[in-house]
Amino acid sequence: MNDQLNATAPVRLTDAQIRRQMIGEFWFYFRQNRGAVVGLVVFALLVLVAFLAPVLAPHSPTDQYRDALLVPPIWQEGGRSGFLLGTDAVGRDMLSRLIYGSQYSLFIGVVVVSIALVGGIIIGLLAGFFGGWVDNVIMRVMDVILAFPSLLLALVLVAVLGPGLTNAMIAIAIVYQPHFARLTRAAVMSEMKRDYVTAARVAGAGRLRLMFRTILPNCLAPLIVQATLSFSSAVLDSAALGFLGMGAQPPSPEWGTMLAEAREFILRAWWVVTFPGLAILISVLAINLTGDGLRDALDPKLKRS
Amino acid sequence: MVRFILSKLLYLVPTFIGITIIAFSFVRILPGDPVLLMAGERGVSPERHAELSALLGYDKHVVLQYFDFMGRLLQGDLGNSLVTKRPVLDEFLSLFPATVELGLCAIIIATLIGVPVGVLAAIKRGSWFDQVSMTAALVGFSMPIFWWGLLLIIFFSGILGWTPVSGRISLMYYFPDVTGFMLIDSVISGQKGAFVSALRHLILPSVVLATIPLAVIARQTRSAMLEVLGEDYVRTARAKGMPQYRVIGIHALRNAMIPVVTTIGLQIGVLMAGAILTETIFSWPGIGKWMIDSISRRDYPVVQSGLLLIAALVMVVNLLVDLTYGLINPRIRIK
Numbered sequence: 042m043n044d045q046l047n048a049t050a051p052v053r054l055t056d057a058q059i060r061r062q063m064i065g066e067f068w069f070y071f072r073q074n075r076g077a078v079v080g081l082v083v084f085a086l087l088v089l090v091a092f093l094a095p096v097l098a099p100h101s102p103t104d105q106y107r108d109a110l111l112v113p114p115i116w117q118e119g120g121r122s123g124f125l126l127g128t129d130a131v132g133r134d135m136l137s138r139l140i141y142g143s144q145y146s147l148f149i150g151v152v153v154v155s156i157a158l159v160g161g162i163i164i165g166l167l168a169g170f171f172g173g174w175v176d177n178v179i180m181r182v183m184d185v186i187l188a189f190p191s192l193l194l195a196l197v198l199v200a201v202l203g204p205g206l207t208n209a210m211i212a213i214a215i216v217y218q219p220h221f222a223r224l225t226r227a228a229v230m231s232e233m234k235r236d237y238v239t240a241a242r243v244a245g246a247g248r249l250r251l252m253f254r255t256i257l258p259n260c261l262a263p264l265i266v267q268a269t270l271s272f273s274s275a276v277l278d279s280a281a282l283g284f285l286g287m288g289a290q291p292p293s294p295e296w297g298t299m300l301a302e303a304r305e306f307i308l309r310a311w312w313v314v315t316f317p318g319l320a321i322l323i324s325v326l327a328i329n330l331t332g333d334g335l336r337d338a339l340d341p342k343l344k345r346s
Numbered sequence: 347m348v349r350f351i352l353s354k355l356l357y358l359v360p361t362f363i364g365i366t367i368i369a370f371s372f373v374r375i376l377p378g379d380p381v382l383l384m385a386g387e388r389g390v391s392p393e394r395h396a397e398l399s400a401l402l403g404y405d406k407h408v409v410l411q412y413f414d415f416m417g418r419l420l421q422g423d424l425g426n427s428l429v430t431k432r433p434v435l436d437e438f439l440s441l442f443p444a445t446v447e448l449g450l451c452a453i454i455i456a457t458l459i460g461v462p463v464g465v466l467a468a469i470k471r472g473s474w475f476d477q478v479s480m481t482a483a484l485v486g487f488s489m490p491i492f493w494w495g496l497l498l499i500i501f502f503s504g505i506l507g508w509t510p511v512s513g514r515i516s517l518m519y520y521f522p523d524v525t526g527f528m529l530i531d532s533v534i535s536g537q538k539g540a541f542v543s544a545l546r547h548l549i550l551p552s553v554v555l556a557t558i559p560l561a562v563i564a565r566q567t568r569s570a571m572l573e574v575l576g577e578d579y580v581r582t583a584r585a586k587g588m589p590q591y592r593v594i595g596i597h598a599l600r601n602a603m604i605p606v607v608t609t610i611g612l613q614i615g616v617l618m619a620g621a622i623l624t625e626t627i628f629s630w631p632g633i634g635k636w637m638i639d640s641i642s643r644r645d646y647p648v649v650q651s652g653l654l655l656i657a658a659l660v661m662v663v664n665l666l667v668d669l670t671y672g673l674i675n676p677r678i679r680i681k
Contacts, residue, residue, distance in 0.1 A: 076481075185364030188664075189657045192619035193637065197653055200641045201372055277490055281623060284492045285638060300493055307496050308504045318493025325488040333484075 070338035077334020083327035091143040098137035099123070102294040106132035111310045127312045129303065135312060138294035139320050145295040146276045146324055149210055153275035154268050156214035161221020162264070166252050168222065169229030180226070183219035191216045192278055199287045206289040209282045217271050224267055228260035262339040269332035273325045280321050296321050350672055354665060361661060369654035370415050373646050374408055402647075424651035429643055434651040438633060443526025444514060445632030448624070449617045451548060452555035457610055460560045464567025464606075468575060469594065479564065486561030491620055495554040495627040502550060509550050512629035516543040551628045555620045559613040566609040570602040577601075604674055611667030615660050 071077055090097060112128040113120050120127065126135040168179040186194070198212035232238060233256065241255045282288035283297025291298055296317040303313035381390060381398045390398070399405050403414055424434040467476040502509045510516070514528045521535035529548065532540035574580060575598055583597045621634035629635070633652065640648035
C-alpha cells in the first residue's frame with residue numbers, strides 16, 4: 042500500500058519543465074488541425090518575405106519604368122522577363138510592390154493589435170476588478186463604440202484625424218479595443234471568484250499585483266484567439282481604408298492603396314487588380330486558419346469533445 | 347414580456363446618448379477651427395468665416411452647442427448639407443431605400459444558401475461536402491469584398507458582358523418612386539424590360555455584399571447544428587424510430603435556429619460596413635456611397651448626422667434581434 046502511494050506520488054517539476062509541457066500539449070492539439078498548420082506556414086513565409094523584402098524584390102517598389110507601362114505578366118503575350126507579374130500604369134514592378142506591401146500589412150496588424158490589446162486589457166481589468174460604477178461606466182462607453190459599424194467609425198475617425206497610415210491604425214485600434222475590454226472583463230470576473238485569488242488576497246497581495254500577476258495570466262487564452270482574429274480584420278480594414286483613399290497614401294505599396302490606383306484599369310489590365318487582392322486574401326486566410334487552430338488548441342471546452 | 351421589452355429599452359437610453367455625444371463631438375474635438383477645416387485647402391474669407399460660424403452655432407460654448415444639437419435632433423432637424431443645402435434627413439430618407447433593397451437581397455441570399463449549407467455540413471460531418479463548404483466559408487470570411495467586387499465586374503461585366511457595371515437601372519427607363527425599391531417600382535411602372543434591368547443591376551452588388559454574412563451564417567449554422575445533434579432529446583427522437591428528416595427538421599433545426607437567428611440579425615452592422623464598400627465599387631446610390639462622398643467633400647453636417655442615423659439604426663435592429671431572441675427562446679425571457 043505504502044509502496045503504491047509512493048509510486049504515484051506527483052513528480053515535482055520545475056517551472057521550465059511545466060512550461061515546456063504546456064507548449065508540448067498546445068502543439069499536440071494545434072497540430073491536429075491541418076488547416077491551422079498550413080495557415081501558420083503561410084504566415085511564417087509572409088513574415089519572412091516582409092523581412093527579406095529588400096533582398097527578394099527585383100526592383101524598388103517606387104521606381105517608374107517609363108518604357109514599361111502596364112506590361113502584362115511574363116506568361117502572357119507581351120510579358121517581359123524583367124517584370125514577372127507585370128507593371129502598373131506608371132511602370133512600377135508589381136512583384137516588388139507586392140513584396141514590399143507585405144511589410145505594411147504585417148506592420149499594421151502588429152501595431153493595431155498591440156494598441157487594442159493593451160488598451161482593452163487595462164480597461165477590461167479595471168472594469169472586472171473594481172465592478173460597481175466603474176464597470177458600469179466603462180462598459181456603457183464600450184457599448185457606444187460597438188454600436189457603430191466598425192469600418193464606418195474608423196472612416197469617420199480618419200476623416201477627423203486626417204487620411205494617412207498612422208491615423209488609420211489608431212482609428213482601427215480604437216474601434217477594436219472594446220472587444221478586448223469585454224473579453225478581459227468577462228474572464229476577470231469569473232477568475233475573481235476562484236480560491237487562488239482569495240488566497241493571494243489573504244496573503245496580502247496588493248491590487249496591482251492581484252490584477253496583473255495573479256489574475257491576468259489566467260485570462261490570456263481567449264485574448265490570444267481574439268488577437269489573431271483582430272490581426273486579420275486589421276489587415277482587411279486597413280486595406281479597405283487604403284482602397285477608399287483614407288489609409289496609406291500613394292505611392293506607398295500598401296495592397297489596398299494599390300487596388301484603389303488600379304480601379305480604372307480593371308477592364309484593360311487584370312493583373313493590376315488581381316494580384317494585390319489575392320495577396321490580401323491569402324494573408325487574411327492564413328491568419329484566420331491559424332486563429333481557428335489556436336482556438337481549438339487553447340479552448341479547454343472544445344478540447345474535451 | 348412587457349417588462350422584458352421595457353428593461354431592454356431603458357438599457358438603450360445611455361447608449362443612445364453616448365452615440366449623440368460621439369456624433370456631436372467628432373467635429374468639435376478637432377484641434378483648431380471647424381469652419382477652416384471644412385473649407386479645406388481653399389481657405390475662407392473672414393466675412394464668410396463669421397457667417398458660417400454663426401450659422402453653425404460654433405460661436406457658442408461647446409456644452410450649449412450640444413444642447414442645441416440635441417434640441418434640434420429631438421425635433422427631427424438634423425441640419426443641412428453644406429453642398430446640396432438640402433436637409434440631411436431628406437437626403438438620408440431618399441437614399442435609404444436603395445441601401446435597404448441591396449441589404450435585404452444580400453441577407454436573403456446569405457440565409458437561403460448559408461443555412462442549408464450549414465445544416466448539411468453538420469449532418470455529413472467530416473464528408474467532402476463538409477470540408478469543401480467550410481473551406482469555402484473560411485475563404486468567404488477572409489475575403490476583401492472590395493476586391494471580390496472588382497473581380498466579379500471583370501468577369502461578368504468585362505468578359506461575359508452579362509451585367510452592367512454601375513447604377514440601379516438602365517438610363518432608358520424612367521418611372522416615379524413609389525416604394526423606393528427599384529425591383530418593385532419597375533414592376534409597378536409596367537415598362538417592358540425594366541424589372542429585368544433592375545435585377546441585372548442588383549445581382550452583383552447583392553452577391554458581393556452577401557459574401558461575408560453567408561460565410562458567417564454557414565459556419566454558425568453548422569456549429570449550432572452539431573451542438574444540438576449531440577443533445578439527449580435528439581437521441582430520444584432517433585430512439586423512438588422517427589425518420590431522419592423529422593429528427594433534423596423538427597427537433598434539431600428548430601433549436602439550432604435560435605443562435606442562427608441572432609447571427610443573422612447581428613449581420614446588420616457587417617452589412618452597413620459592407621454597403622460602404624459595395625456601393626462605392628458599383629456606384630450604387632445608397633447611404634454608404636453618400637457617407638463616403640460626404641467625407642471626401644468635407645460635408646461635415648452630413649457625416650455627423652449620417653453617423654448618428656446609421657448607429658441608431660444598428661442599435662434599433664440589435665434591439666429587435668434581442669426581442670426576437672426572447673420570443674423564440676423562453677429561457678431568456680424568464681431570466
